[in-house]
Amino acid sequence: MKNQSHLFSLPENLHYLNGAYMSPNLKSVERAGIVGLLRKTDPTSIQESDFFEPALEMKSLFGKLINSPASQNALIPSASYGLINALRNVPFRSGQQVDFIT
Numbered sequence: 001m002k003n004q005s006h007l008f009s010l011p012e013n014l015h016y017l018n019g020a021y022m023s024p025n026l027k028s029v030e031r032a033g034i035v036g037l038l039r040k041t042d043p044t045s046i047q048e049s050d051f052f053e054p055a056l057e058m059k060s061l062f063g064k065l066i067n068s069p070a071s072q073n074a075l076i077p078s079a080s081y082g083l084i085n086a087l088r089n090v091p092f093r094s095g096q097q098v099d100f101i102t
Contacts, residue, residue, distance in 0.1 A: 008024050010016055016024060025033070039046060059070040076082040087098055 007026050009027055009030060010024055055075055059073040063070045063073050
């Protein structure tokens with residue numbers, strides 16, 4: 001694998017391996033976060049469509065990646081949140097249970 005350290009803002013002599021705990025942001029993600037933060041400096045510039053259009057675009061692009069229509073993709077904050085919401089929409093009968101392995 002080609003060295004990709006130039007894409008991150010980590011110290012040059014650091015080898016960060018704990019991505020399961022918290023991965024470092026790419027420089028491009030850092031820039032996008034700063035742009036988003038600066039947009040909130042003037043909330044009057046934020047339109048209703050700004051809340052929905054980026055999410056719809058992301059669902060559409062992801063759908064192309066996995067060959068799925070955007071309408072069948074959901075954006076969720078975490079896997080555990082998605083799992084519990086999926087389970088809440090499954091009809092259970094008395095006596096059935098769901099076991100979580102942690």
